[in-house]
Amino acid sequence: MKKLIGVSIFMVFTLFLSAKAPIKFGKVEMDILKMTVYEKDTTASAVILCDYGEFDPDEYQFNRILRVKILKKDGLDWANWTFPTSEKGMIRGKTFNIVDGKIEETKLNKSDDVYKEHIYDDYYQLRVSMPNVKVGSVIDIEYGVFGLPDTWKFQYKIPVAHSELVIYDNPYVNYTKSYTGFEKLDVYQPNRWAMFDVPAFRAEKYMNDPSNYVSKFYFEITSIIIPEIGYRKIYATSWDAIANLLNKSSYFGGKMRGNGFIKDIAKEINSQELTREQKIMMAVSSIKEVKWDETKRLGCTSFSLKDRYDKKLANSAEINIMLINLLNELGIEANPVVLSTRDNGMLSLFNPSLDKLNYVVARVTDEHGDLLLDATDQYLHPFLIPKYCLNTRGRLITDISNEWISLNAGAVDKKSSIYNLKMDSTGKIDGKITLVSSGYSARDKRNRFYSFNGEEDYVIDFEKRNSTFSVKDYDLKGFGDSEDATQEQYNIEIDTRGSMVGSMVLLNPLFEEKISENPFKLEKRLYPIDFTYPFEKKLIVTMQLPPNAVVEELPKPLKLVMPDKSVTAIYNVIQNGSMIQALYKFNVNNPVISQENYTYIKNFFTLLLEKHSENLIIKLEEGSESADL
Secondary structure: OHHHOOHHHOOOOOOOOOOOOOOOOOOOOHHHHHOOOOOOOOOOOEEEEEEEEEEEOOOOEEEEEEEEEEOOHHHHHHHEEEEEEOOOOEEEEEEEEEEOOEEEEEEOOOOOOEEEEEEEOOEEEEEEEOOOOOOOOEEEEEEEEEOOOOEEEOOOOOOEEEEEEEEOOOOOEEEEEEEEOOOOOOEEOOOEEEEEEEOOOOOOOOOOOHHHOOOEEEEEEEEEEEHHHOEEEEOOOOHHHHHHHHHHOOOOHHHOOOOHHHHHHHHHHHOOOOOHHHHHHHHHHHHOOOEEOOOOOOOOOOOOHHHHHHHOEEOHHHHHHHHHHHHHHOOOOOEEEEEOOHHHOOOOOOOOOOOOOOEEEEEEEEOOEEEEEOOOOOOOOOOOOOHHHOOEEEEEEOOOOEEEEEEOOOOOEEEEEEEEEEEOOOOOEEEEEEEEEEOHHHHHHHHHHOOOOOHHHHHHHHHHHOOOEEEEEEEEEOOOOOOOEEEEEEEEEEOOHHHEEOOEEEEOOOHHHOOOOOOOOOOOOOOOEEOOOOEEEEEEEEEEOOOOEEEEEOOOOEEEEOOOOOEEEEEEEEEEOOEEEEEEEEEEOOOEEOHHHHHHHHHHHHHHHHHHOOOEEEEEOOOOOOOOO
16 A cells, blocks of 8 residues: 555656567457366466566556456356556456457557546556457556555466566665465566466365465565655555554544544433443443445545444445444443454564454453454344455554464354154154354344345245254244344244155254264365364254164264364263263354364265264164154
């Protein structure tokens, strides 16, 4: 963001393009347009043929040329791009197609195809949708922006044939760069870096956002010093320097002030007899009256928070800064914690970066330690922050100091399923199911619930997902906004006819907790396993058998424990007279597991899958008295 500050101290914007560029904008060969498959990855829906960026130190100008080939229908989304830009950034583009054997060009229309969005201070984004794109098209985009790029990605979710970055030195500008990713650079020179034939990034099950693992550079300006004119500007030399910048920003620190409408809300809350915890929950609930506009921001884009409050629509920073102000007005000390969301990459301990920050939450303390709060999600409990914020660490910002804060779930997420069932002499089962969810699981339940027109449609969907269940009656609780837990009770009948072989009933006691595949199929894992947050799943089943039932086979007990105890599982099914009792517990105690332990977790799920496939086998003998008599 600060890369765009101080335009006046440099020369007026002009387009600069090095003669060394591997491609020239707007010059596309016929054979590329005729290409129907990328030979190095025949599954690719699109391919980046060339991505070339160059920084001109004389103009303090970064220019980029991007060429993409669309190969399949599901690759059409690669005609849409978002670029960081300055207020007067340059962009142009062309789409190329073969029409009647000739190359047809369609120019990017800046009025219809380009949308400029103000993000923060002098930082903007260009959203570009290339016109007339179809399968077989080639698109060329060229843009220029004042300053160094924040990021240069060598790897995407589609293959890249050629990616090259050139940054010539500027005697007045000092910067740091850090590399992340698992692909090696083909060219690593003092001012030039390149990769060729970069494979598409393949996401794996249970991983943090791909942006944390794709091969890329991060850049951060540390200072601009021009002795000739006495200009000296120090930026992100440390996290303390970043905190100082934020505190002085009119879009961040300047908004950490109580004002009229906040005082009115606080007065209403204080008029009630509430505990400190109740005041915090009431504050979050009050700010949640403002709907989140789905944009993640570090700072405010409006000069007036009251205007956002009155319109009941705001970005994430505006909502949570309102919350911080309200808490402080209530006499509850609250401070901002700035962070990078999971889709924006992790913060580095050693490479300070203002550009990596894209979100802010509130922090208060109680007898249990730090309490992180967020008021953007209508269905999330007040004492939880959104899952996309659980990204290792954030930075607490106060007027006098700043420090690292752990971004964790705060509590173990829990789901429990309790089945009280009874089987009759024909094998039909009826009884009651109680499903209780807390934490993020409760949030996900509420989010799903409100995607339907009402309770009845939600229950119909429950039946569809459990095709052998027939719901006779139900009771749903805790589905109000951001309550602590949800509870679902269903009186059901279970049709076992499809699982009967002659007089034998084959029943899997795990019901909805049964897993049908191992999520870890690869021979080798490149990236850490990330379950996001610790959680526990528990299933308890009791089933009364009829007098004519004979248990032929019970699943054997199982206990699995990862070497570091990060994941555990217990499964046991026993017979106690005419009662069948089953207990299953699955715990993730440490949500992040190193890829070095991949073999262990893969084998863990292999054994778990085998156990989940075992049935309880019950024989129904003829001529015995029915349990219903």
